[in-house]
Amino acid sequence: MANGARKKRDEIWLDKLLAGDHEAFAEFVDKYKEMVFLCCRTLGLKEYEVEDVASETFMAAYTGIRRYRGQAELSTWLWGIAYRQGVNYLRKSGRENQLLIEQDKQLAERRNTQVSAELENKEQADIVWQAVGRLPRLWAMATILFYREEKELKGIAKIMRVRQNTVKTYLFRGRKRLKELLADVVGEDIDVSK
Amino acid sequence: MSVSKEENFDIMLSQALRERSEPVPVDFTDRISRQIKEAEEQRILARVVMEERLALAGCIVLGIMAIVSLVVFPGVAVSFKELVETSVRKITQAVEIVHYEWQLYTAFAGIFGFAVYSLVDLLATDSWR
Numbered sequence: 001m002a003n004g005a006r007k008k009r010d011e012i013w014l015d016k017l018l019a020g021d022h023e024a025f026a027e028f029v030d031k032y033k034e035m036v037f038l039c040c041r042t043l044g045l046k047e048y049e050v051e052d053v054a055s056e057t058f059m060a061a062y063t064g065i066r067r068y069r070g071q072a073e074l075s076t077w078l079w080g081i082a083y084r085q086g087v088n089y090l091r092k093s094g095r096e097n098q099l100l101i102e103q104d105k106q107l108a109e110r111r112n113t114q115v116s117a118e119l120e121n122k123e124q125a126d127i128v129w130q131a132v133g134r135l136p137r138l139w140a141m142a143t144i145l146f147y148r149e150e151k152e153l154k155g156i157a158k159i160m161r162v163r164q165n166t167v168k169t170y171l172f173r174g175r176k177r178l179k180e181l182l183a184d185v186v187g188e189d190i191d192v193s194k
Numbered sequence: 195m196s197v198s199k200e201e202n203f204d205i206m207l208s209q210a211l212r213e214r215s216e217p218v219p220v221d222f223t224d225r226i227s228r229q230i231k232e233a234e235e236q237r238i239l240a241r242v243v244m245e246e247r248l249a250l251a252g253c254i255v256l257g258i259m260a261i262v263s264l265v266v267f268p269g270v271a272v273s274f275k276e277l278v279e280t281s282v283r284k285i286t287q288a289v290e291i292v293h294y295e296w297q298l299y300t301a302f303a304g305i306f307g308f309a310v311y312s313l314v315d316l317l318a319t320d321s322w323r
Contacts, residue, residue, distance in 0.1 A: 022227065029223045034216040041216070051219065058226045059233065124206070125213030132211070147204070148211035179203060 014074075018065060025065070028074075029058055035075065035149075036082045042144055043086040044098055044137045053089050057082045072158060076151060079159045083141070099137040102177075131181040139174035142167055 016024035036057050040050040060081050068077060090096045132140050141160065145151045157164045219225075264271045292299045 022230065025230065026223055026227050029226050033218050033222055037218050038216045051222075054222070055226060055229065059229060062230055062233075122213060125210040128207065128210035129214055143207075144211060147208045150208075175203075175207075178207065 018068060020062075020066065025062060028061075032075065032078050033058075036078065038144070039079060039082040039141075040086050042137065042141050043083070043090065044095075044103070045086060045089065049089065053085050054082070057085045060085060072155065075149070076155045076159060079145070079149070079151075080161075083159050084161075102136050103134045128178075128182065131178050134181060135174050135177055139170045139177065142170035143174040143178070146171055 013024055013027065017028055033054070036054045037050060040053045040057075045053055057078070061078055064081070068074070072080075087096070087099070090098065132143060135143065138160070142156055145156045145159065146153075151159070153164045153167050156167045160167065
């Protein structure tokens with residue numbers, strides 16, 4: 001019953017959003033702003049550029065929302081806009097090639113297996129994020145979309161405008177590199193039982 | 195239930211990546227709302243300016259066309275003059291007829307005007323807004 005009411009409320013909200021209602025759009029911004037900032041940062045935009053690109057993303061979403069027909073999830077649709085805005089920004093500033101280059105950020109100091117077993121979730125997450133930060137941007141993007149956002153290959157391919165096989169390659173390479181990087185930092189036996 | 199090393203890694207990766215929340219400026223939503231309102235105002239203003247320009251351009255083009263047609267087709271000017279004279283004559287006759295029963299016609303005109311206004315307001319004004 002609660003699910004039904006929630007679904008009904010979401011439908012009403014979506015109708016308002018599609019009709020260009022300002023309040024509904026403010027709610028939309030609130031709901032998805034973290035996601036858009038994450039996309040911009042994952043693409044390797046500098047902190048002062050992130051906000052500009054995020055604003056442009058939402059402005060583009062506002063203009064384009066009337067054409068949204070629900071073929072993809074709203075979040076997938078917005079990821080696609082944010083991704084394109086970010087890549088266009090990098091292209092304009094001549095930094096598109098950074099998307100496939102491994103970043104040279106330093107990971108946390110090496111820890112032995114015993115210490116890793118005692119790591120707090122937060123600390124472990126920080127190390128994983130640092131490792132993801134070292135991946136080439138396109139691999140990192142695919143990894144985040146798959147493991148964090150739980151998007152399917154089809155959705156990721158749509159967002160990144162590449163073939164599903166390319167997404168599979170990004171994911172495979174990203175995961176492999178992450179295993180290497182994290183094995184250096186937290187050891188081979190990564191514990192998820194905590 | 196035992197999980198393989200590979201699955202273990204995937205689970206750890208998912209958990210760790212979901213652990214973090216992205217920092218966003220506190221007033222970001224307000225700023226976007228403001229930007230949208232400004233963009234809307236700009237859009238309305240641009241539309242009004244465009245309509246005015248179109249109207250002005252239309253008047254200029256019509257004027258030029260009228261002058262050109264008078265010069266190029268003198269026959270049009272003659273028939274236009276005749277048309278105006280006929281219309282003026284008919285209007286004068288109508289005014290003379292109305293002159294005798296002006297109260298009745300005024301009442302009819304008032305009712306007709308009000309009906310047209312109501313109809314237009316009911317059907318069309320919303321779409322103009």
